[in-house]
Structures are given as structure tokens and as C-alpha cells.
Amino acid sequence: MSYRLQQPVGKPDFIVAAEDPILITGATGFIGLRVVEQLLSLGFRNLRCLARPWSNATKLDVFSNSKGDRGRIQVIRGNLLSREDCATAAKDVKVIYHLAAARGEKSVPDAFMNSVVTTRNLMEACILAGCLRRFVNVSSFAVYSNAQRTRGRILDESCPTEKNPHTLADAYCFAKVKQDEIVEKYGEKYGVPYVIVRPGYVYGPGNLGISGRVGIGSFGIFLHLGGSNPIPFSYVDNCANAIVLAGLRKGVERQIFNIIDDDLPSSRKFLRLYKKNVRWFPSLYVPPALSYGLCYLWERYSVWSHGQLAPVFNRKKWHNYWKKMRYSNQKLKDRLGWTPSVPTSEGLRRYFEACRTEE
Amino acid sequence: MKTLKIAIVGCGKIADSHAAQIGRIRECEIVAGCDTEPLMAQQFCERFGVKRSFSDLAQMFAEVAPDVVHVTTPPKSHFAVAKSCLESGCHVYVEKPFALNEEEARTMITMARERGLNITAGHDDQFGHAARRMRALVQSGFLGDGPVHMESYYGYALGHTGYAGALLGDPRHWVRRLPGKLLHNIISHGIARIAEFLTTESPRIIAWGFTSPMLRRMGESEIIDELRVLIREGESATAYFTFSSQMRPLLHQFRLYGSKNGLVLDQDQETLIKLRGDHLKSYLEKFVPPVSFAMQYLGNLKTNLYTFLRNDFHMKSGMKYLIESFYRSIREGTPPPIPYREILLTARIMDAIFEQIARREPGISIDVSTINMTAEDSAGVDRAIVANSRVTS
Numbered sequence: 045m046s047y048r049l050q051q052p053v054g055k056p057d058f059i060v061a062a063e064d065p066i067l068i069t070g071a072t073g074f075i076g077l078r079v080v081e082q083l084l085s086l087g088f089r090n091l092r093c094l095a096r097p098w099s100n101a102t103k104l105d106v107f108s109n110s111k112g113d114r115g116r117i118q119v120i121r122g123n124l125l126s127r128e129d130c131a132t133a134a135k136d137v138k139v140i141y142h143l144a145a146a147r148g149e150k151s152v153p154d155a156f157m158n159s160v161v162t163t164r165n166l167m168e169a170c171i172l173a174g175c176l177r178r179f180v181n182v183s184s185f186a187v188y189s190n191a192q193r194t195r196g197r198i199l200d201e202s203c204p205t206e207k208n209p210h211t212l213a214d215a216y217c218f219a220k221v222k223q224d225e226i227v228e229k230y231g232e233k234y235g236v237p238y239v240i241v242r243p244g245y246v247y248g249p250g251n252l253g254i255s256g257r258v259g260i261g262s263f264g265i266f267l268h269l270g271g272s273n274p275i276p277f278s279y280v281d282n283c284a285n286a287i288v289l290a291g292l293r294k295g296v297e298r299q300i301f302n303i304i305d306d307d308l309p310s311s312r313k314f315l316r317l318y319k320k321n322v323r324w325f326p327s328l329y330v331p332p333a334l335s336y337g338l339c340y341l342w343e344r345y346s347v348w349s350h351g352q353l354a355p356v357f358n359r360k361k362w363h364n365y366w367k368k369m370r371y372s373n374q375k376l377k378d379r380l381g382w383t384p385s386v387p388t389s390e391g392l393r394r395y396f397e398a399c400r401t402e403e
Numbered sequence: 404m405k406t407l408k409i410a411i412v413g414c415g416k417i418a419d420s421h422a423a424q425i426g427r428i429r430e431c432e433i434v435a436g437c438d439t440e441p442l443m444a445q446q447f448c449e450r451f452g453v454k455r456s457f458s459d460l461a462q463m464f465a466e467v468a469p470d471v472v473h474v475t476t477p478p479k480s481h482f483a484v485a486k487s488c489l490e491s492g493c494h495v496y497v498e499k500p501f502a503l504n505e506e507e508a509r510t511m512i513t514m515a516r517e518r519g520l521n522i523t524a525g526h527d528d529q530f531g532h533a534a535r536r537m538r539a540l541v542q543s544g545f546l547g548d549g550p551v552h553m554e555s556y557y558g559y560a561l562g563h564t565g566y567a568g569a570l571l572g573d574p575r576h577w578v579r580r581l582p583g584k585l586l587h588n589i590i591s592h593g594i595a596r597i598a599e600f601l602t603t604e605s606p607r608i609i610a611w612g613f614t615s616p617m618l619r620r621m622g623e624s625e626i627i628d629e630l631r632v633l634i635r636e637g638e639s640a641t642a643y644f645t646f647s648s649q650m651r652p653l654l655h656q657f658r659l660y661g662s663k664n665g666l667v668l669d670q671d672q673e674t675l676i677k678l679r680g681d682h683l684k685s686y687l688e689k690f691v692p693p694v695s696f697a698m699q700y701l702g703n704l705k706t707n708l709y710t711f712l713r714n715d716f717h718m719k720s721g722m723k724y725l726i727e728s729f730y731r732s733i734r735e736g737t738p739p740p741i742p743y744r745e746i747l748l749t750a751r752i753m754d755a756i757f758e759q760i761a762r763r764e765p766g767i768s769i770d771v772s773t774i775n776m777t778a779e780d781s782a783g784v785d786r787a788i789v790a791n792s793r794v795t796s
Contacts, residue, residue, distance in 0.1 A: 098572010
């Protein structure tokens, strides 16, 4: 790994010291592993990783052993749906990186339970523990509503989030909007010091799929929907770097940070590079007007037929995923002092290499 | 016609299907969502435009007085919740499995009868389009005198993700605490199909369950994911039930053979194929049946397309039909769409299966006293048992 944070541990603008307990939920996940790794490399010596009983913590064990960090990582097996497990995990911790969430769930209740109920349990455990200095809630770009913003405008932290997330028929989006709401509610009502981070599309070895913002392959041929849209990529190490800083920097309570890299490629450029570097496959470009029209028709049919076809394609989804927007990471740089340590060109190179290996 | 007031208790995944199908039925309205976890009840009500959410059952009864309650909680609480509903004067639709055992099922049905209320089980797979066509054909005498033999297949994909992943990795998972564990939560659809056509109350059951090699490689020894059941009633009909997580394709099929003809129902494809009982002469048997099958499949395609275009081909159309029939029975004061006998028989067969599987002991391969099989035949079969018992009512 070629990252280094700009601020070593012990400097005055970090809110915790090296010995302070830090909890990472979802530590065995794609981003969580990198967060743990970066915290270790910063010199933090008291990391508590909460992993579900059924998740594979081998990488975490191997990683900690190989770094000579035995004893610095405590792996707790537990389920955030259990208040007892939450209390055990949150005891005495000063910072929580809450990465655990329901990814890939198609059922809204399941996604909600594994994102919102779990977050509520964890926040209540923090209130009882009474010593938390920062709760870093890892959210997503999926929560934004940009239906009212014209094409080509900047999507940043000031943009509104979706007010009626159930209308998107997207379990992940619904759960993430509600998760953010409950974090903000507990922040206001009980004074839990939180920061919300919203990564764009996090890519890298470990997540080798093609972002839905580029297109979809559900209909036998890959439909390229992104066209000239910039894709809000965040290379996994850069993303982890930003998340770590969000939990450490002083003076950013209740702030929201979007996490995206510099030099974002367009969807067309990404697809061209992917085909060149990984494998060629046929794709069909669908212009924005046509994709919007198709989403509209699908949505109307779904309503008319009482869900004979689920409204998985709809206008709101089109706005969120396939409308051309620009993105800014200025706040991340200004307030957290973050810079992407892995340039996009290098990130894509590593990603394509991992894809080739996988192939 | 009076609008029925509906409440949903248990706001998890299956509650979504109920709400979606109830939304397609006239003269009914979901007036409340209830879950012991208030956040779950709230999210359900928000998404389906339900006015009241509750986390306390008694409070819900007092404040909204529903006519019908759909119990969509985990199976362990079906009995207690349904009992409360019946005591409060509500008709009850209980998701499958209806109860943890026959005793609970019998108590629930008795309570409903005593109070003049209707109760039904969520065996909605039996009410899909093709399943209804099959039932009509059987009733018209297509099979002959009745079923001679039945085969019910129920496939289930187990993986590392989602529900299965959580179940396999979590020793505290609620499914593990069910008497039949994974099987208990899933097989009632496939068993109920058989129970519908059984005529006696005490069929003979031989069940054989084991943990698949795939699960054993994952370190799992408690979950049974392969089940074979032989059912025999008196001197007449027999049935096989197959539950498998490993068999491909993952079948959801029901095969029904009578003295004249047979039927093959494919739930996933919504197809119903007639099997002729008579043989054609010589080479005609080689050429005519393939054409006949091709024509039948084309006919099924046409029916499915027509049903889709008529906007009645939803993924849970069987559930809509069952709920609608249940509500009609409430309005008209007629018996519910699934006979109580069938619900009890399903529970009884499941009890027998789980009882036999529970008697397995590590290392025991085969009980040769109950089946004519040599020790060599049973070699290599690990953690399995064949037992034999007569189910009594």
C-alpha cells in the first residue's frame, strides 16, 4: 500500500491518542480492512473490530500478524442487532467507525434492519457508555436527491437528500437515507458527536464489478447509460484514508463529507479502458433522453400494473445514477486535509489488474 | 360491502409481499403495522402508507380493532400472536409454517372454530395460476380414481450471503431454535401440496435427512439441508418429498400420477403438463408425445403471456388469490380456502419428519431394521438416519 496520512498520531488536531480504544464495525469488509490498516499505520494501538459471527476475519488476522500488530487488534464477534453485543463493543471506545451495513440486500426490511436498527442500537450503546468523542457514520452517494438540479451542476454536501426514499424501489438507498436520519436525530437529541461521510463508487481489488452508473448488463447486452458523465469514483485506499481522517480531525462534528477522487474519468472513458485492459464485451450506448424515457415508461407501467414489474427503473433512479453531474471533494480537502494518495490512473491500473487476475 | 380493516403483525421481508398483494384487493385497507421493533413497524407503515404503527399488540387491538390480522412474525411466535388475535376477535392469516407443531396448530384452529372466526395458513404456492388449473383438472377426474403416487420437489439455494449466510454463520440464529431448524421454515409449501391429496389421517412416514457435503465443508453439522421423505397412506397412494439445497436445477415441482393420467406442475415456470396414461403403438410413441409436449408448452406460454397482459401475473399472484379467497370466506361466513384438515395434516407430517431426524445420532448411517438395505449399501452415508413411524392423530 502506498498511502500515508498527512498527520501522524499524537498531533494536536487529532481528537484521540494512540492508546484510546477505537471501534470499527464492518472491519472485515472491503473498506473496513483498509480503515483498520490505516489506523494501525498511524500508530493507533487499541483497535476493536466488530465482526459478525459468520464473517471471515482471516484477512484481519493475517493482516495484523503480518504487521506485527498482534495484540493491537481485538476482534469481537457479535451482531449489531443485539443490544448486548453493541454494549460490549462500545464500552470505553472514543471513536467509532461505523462501516457495517446491508450491502446487496434486495429486500427493504432486511436492508433497513441491518443498517438502521443496527445503527440505532450502536448509538444507544454509545450514549450508555458515555465516553464517545466521534461517531463516523459511513453513508453513501445514494442518499442524494438531484432530481431538482439541472444537468451538469455540481453535486456536493449541500445537496438535499431523498425525502421519499421508498419511491426509488432501492433497498440500499432507503436504508442509507434512514440511517443518516437516525444518526442526525441522535446527534441532535442526545448530543452524540457524529460525522457523516458519503463515498461515491468505491472501487479497487475486492470490488471488481462495474458501477451501475456506467451501465447495466441485465438484459443480455451491456447497456451503456453513463455516456460522458463523470463517474464519482473513490479508490478504496483513498476512501479509507478520508474515513479515518473524519474520525480523528478536531472541529468537524456534525459535518458531512463526500468522498470522491480527483480526475474522475467519464463513463465512456472508463468503459473503453475496461474493455482494453480486462476483456472486451459488446455494449450498446443508450443516450440520456432515451434512457430517461425508458425509465419513465417502466415506472408508469409498474404503477399501472400494481407492481407486476417492480419499479426498479424509475425517473428518480435515472436522476441519481445517469444524469450528468459534476462532483466536488473540496470540503474534504479543506476541512480534513485529505488528498488522494492513489491517483485515479494508478487506482484504475490496480483495479484492472485485479479484474484480469479474477478473470 | 364493508371495507375489511387489516393489520400486519411482523414487519419483515414477507410482510412486504402481503402488503403489496392486499393493495391489489378491493374493499380492504391495511390500518396498522405492528412489530416488537418500533423502527421496523414505522418503516413498513411509511412505505405502504399505513396510518398507524404499533409495537404492542394489545394496544393495536384496542386502538384500531382490525377485522383480520396477518401474522408474519418468525414461526416461533405464530402461536402466541395468533392466539392473541383470536382472543381479540380477529380472523387470522398465519404465514407458513402455520405453527411449531400439530398441537399448536390444533389449538389455534379449535380456538378459531369456538369463536366463529376464520384462520388460514400461508400456503400460497398452492394457489398460483398453474396450481389452480391442476386442481381443476384433478377435480374433473383427469387422473382417474385419484392420486396413486405424488412427487413434491422443493429446492433451496444456500449460499454465503443473505439469509442463508446469516443462518449458517450464526449459532444463535432463530431458525436453529425451530424444532426442524432450516427445514421447519421452508418445507411446509412442498408438504402441503401432498397433504392436499391425501385421504387418510395417519399416513406412514419415512424420513431421511442429512447435512450436505457442501455445508459440512463449511463446518456446519447442525443444519439439515437434504431431506427425502416417503409417505404412504393405507394401501392406496404414496408420495415422495424431496428437499435439496444441492440438486440442480432447483426444482419447485409437483408430480401427480393417477390410474389414468398424470400431471406435472412447475411452480417456477407456471406450467402444467398433462401426462397421457395410454401408450401409442410402436414408433408413434416415439414421435407423437414430443409433439404433444411441445404443443402443451406452447399452450402454457400463451396462457402465461395472456395472463401477463391481463395484468394478473404478479410474482405472488398465488398469495393474492389466497388472501382474496380468505377475505371472501370471512364476508360470506363460509369455510376458509384451505381446509383445516389439510393444515393439521401438514403439521402432523412435519412433526413426524422432524421427530425422525432428531433421533439421528452421529455415526449412525442406516437403521437396516426398517428398510431392506445391506450394510454395504449404506457405507459412506454419513450422519443419516432412516426411521419409520406411524403418525397418529
